[in-house]
Amino acid sequence: MESLHAFVKSLWAASFVLQVVILCLLVFRGHFRSLPFFTSYIALNLCQAVLLYAIYKRYDQQSDFVHTFAWQAEAITLIAKAFATIEVLRRVLIAYRGIWGLAWRLVTFTCMATLLGVVIAARGQGDWATMEADRGYHLIFATAVLACLALIRYYRIPVAPTYQIMLAGFCFYSCMKILANTALQEFLYQRFTTSGEIWQTFSMSVYVVVLVVWAVALLRPLPAPAPQDAALPPFGYPQTAPELHYQLQAINKQLMNFWKMEEPGS
Amino acid sequence: MNYYLLFFAGIGVALLAVLAWLSFSGIHRAARGDLGSRPEREYRHISYLPQIKQSLGQADYEYLLARGPAGLAKRVQKERRRIALHYLTALRTEFERLQHMARVVTSMSPEVAVAQELQGLRLNVEFSIRYRIIYLRLVSDIAPVSAINNLSNLISSLTVRMETAISSLGESAALAAELGSPHNGMNPG
Numbered sequence: 001m002e003s004l005h006a007f008v009k010s011l012w013a014a015s016f017v018l019q020v021v022i023l024c025l026l027v028f029r030g031h032f033r034s035l036p037f038f039t040s041y042i043a044l045n046l047c048q049a050v051l052l053y054a055i056y057k058r059y060d061q062q063s064d065f066v067h068t069f070a071w072q073a074e075a076i077t078l079i080a081k082a083f084a085t086i087e088v089l090r091r092v093l094i095a096y097r098g099i100w101g102l103a104w105r106l107v108t109f110t111c112m113a114t115l116l117g118v119v120i121a122a123r124g125q126g127d128w129a130t131m132e133a134d135r136g137y138h139l140i141f142a143t144a145v146l147a148c149l150a151l152i153r154y155y156r157i158p159v160a161p162t163y164q165i166m167l168a169g170f171c172f173y174s175c176m177k178i179l180a181n182t183a184l185q186e187f188l189y190q191r192f193t194t195s196g197e198i199w200q201t202f203s204m205s206v207y208v209v210v211l212v213v214w215a216v217a218l219l220r221p222l223p224a225p226a227p228q229d230a231a232l233p234p235f236g237y238p239q240t241a242p243e244l245h246y247q248l249q250a251i252n253k254q255l256m257n258f259w260k261m262e263e264p265g266s
Numbered sequence: 267m268n269y270y271l272l273f274f275a276g277i278g279v280a281l282l283a284v285l286a287w288l289s290f291s292g293i294h295r296a297a298r299g300d301l302g303s304r305p306e307r308e309y310r311h312i313s314y315l316p317q318i319k320q321s322l323g324q325a326d327y328e329y330l331l332a333r334g335p336a337g338l339a340k341r342v343q344k345e346r347r348r349i350a351l352h353y354l355t356a357l358r359t360e361f362e363r364l365q366h367m368a369r370v371v372t373s374m375s376p377e378v379a380v381a382q383e384l385q386g387l388r389l390n391v392e393f394s395i396r397y398r399i400i401y402l403r404l405v406s407d408i409a410p411v412s413a414i415n416n417l418s419n420l421i422s423s424l425t426v427r428m429e430t431a432i433s434s435l436g437e438s439a440a441l442a443a444e445l446g447s448p449h450n451g452m453n454p455g
Contacts, residue, residue, distance in 0.1 A: 096373050096374075097375075097376045097377070098372060098373070098374075098375040098376055098377055098378035099372065099373055099378070101377060101378065102378055102380065102383060105380055121270075121273070121274075135274065139277065142281050142285075143281065146281060146284050146285060146288065149285075149288045149289075150284075150288060153288055154369070154387070155369050155372060155373045156369060156373075157373060164289070168285060168289050171281075171285050172282070172285060174281075175278055175281045175282045175285060176278075176282075178274060178277065178278035178281070179274075179275060179278040179279070181274075182271060182274040182275050182278065183271075183275070186268050186270055186271035186274075187268075187271060242382065248361060248364050248365060248368065248386065248389045248390075248393075249385075249389060
């Protein structure tokens with residue numbers, strides 16, 4: 001514990017306090033009823049911090065036991081994070097059953113494709129297996145969340161600012177972790193003896209910023225989930241969508257004809 | 267420089283840029299056309315098609331070239347280019363209106379077909395790219411004169427097609443407009 005830089009310690013303390021504040025907001029404002037998985041994620045993070053503090057205090061930080069324990073605890077919170085994000089996405093898309101179905105397929109496809117890319121890129125990086133796995137997770141996570149955000153934007157689905165901030169916070173943290181892990185593995189480790197501290201300082205600073213933004217966002221009341229009361233009948237889409245796409249295709253074809261017509265020498 | 271570092275740092279920065287774009291760029295709903303607006307406004311350019319066709323007629327241009335004073339044919343040519351640009355803009359408005367309608371239908375459907383939606387996305391990307399290229403060529407005056415002259419033929423063939431499309435879309439538009447009002451006013455989340 002003593003070897004940890006004072007600044008990292010203060011960041012750790014700040015993140016702990018902020019997570020307690022967020023947990024209090026979730027409980028006392030009743031948000032935990034709407035966001036049980038997000039509440040669990042914050043609670044698990046707090047438990048992780050307390051456990052790690054105790055372990056670091058008792059054992060040598062460089063020992064295999066501490067290393068394994070820390071990463072196993074991290075894995076649990078990462079799973080909780082995925083569930084919390086799916087929960088927020090579901091809250092946003094609950095009134096749009098068709099889009100929700102589309103988002104699920106998109107997330108599955110994005111995760112599979114990114115996982116394949118991560119596995120290919122990580123080949124031969126055995127010494128850094130844990131960091132690779134962590135970066136791979138954040139890469140898959142950020143890509144999937146961004147794909148869903150793009151889908152939400154494409155269909156112009158209104159998103160409550162609180163949910164938007166929560167999703168952006170998750171995604172921002174993952175993007176920064178990709179950068180931090182890459183910098184540590186490829187740059188910091190070879191050049192600085194305190195690379196671990198630099199990595200921790202960067203990661204914790206980003207997390208503290210995300211927590212502050214989340215805390216402010218959770219001060220607002222959460223919107224009530226809206227049922228899909230203005231839905232088309234089940235036969236509406238199969239009847240209307242092909243017709244609309246046919247018309248879109250027709251206009252596109254006219255533009256294509258214009259394009260061909262413009263080719264020099266035509 | 268380590269390529270591995272560059273690759274993952276590039277991905278991280280690209281993801282951040284996409285996140286920033288998705289978070290901070292507003293959605294321009296007004297530009298996409300309102301389903302509740304009156305149909306005659308949306309099809310305004312269609313009602314002027316006969317005039318546009320007349321203005322782009324090859325015969326008129328040849329007549330001016332042979333009989334008109336010097337410079338007149340050039341001026342007319344310039345006007346034709348302007349008309350072509352307006353026509354392109356109208357085509358884009360029509361496309362965006364239809365696409366907006368398709369999105370509303372999709373967002374209100376309990377089940378959607380992935381293939382159908384992918385086709386819509388592909389059309390959107392194709393249209394955007396082509397539109398920008400043609401627009402740039404027309405604005406920068408590098409479109410061949412023959413292309414502008416031949417536009418009249420294209421518009422002639424379009425007239426029938428577009429009118430048929432509009433009449434068949436009438437019912438869909440009415441349906442979407444009817445359903446669009448509660449959808450737009452729905453509470454977020």
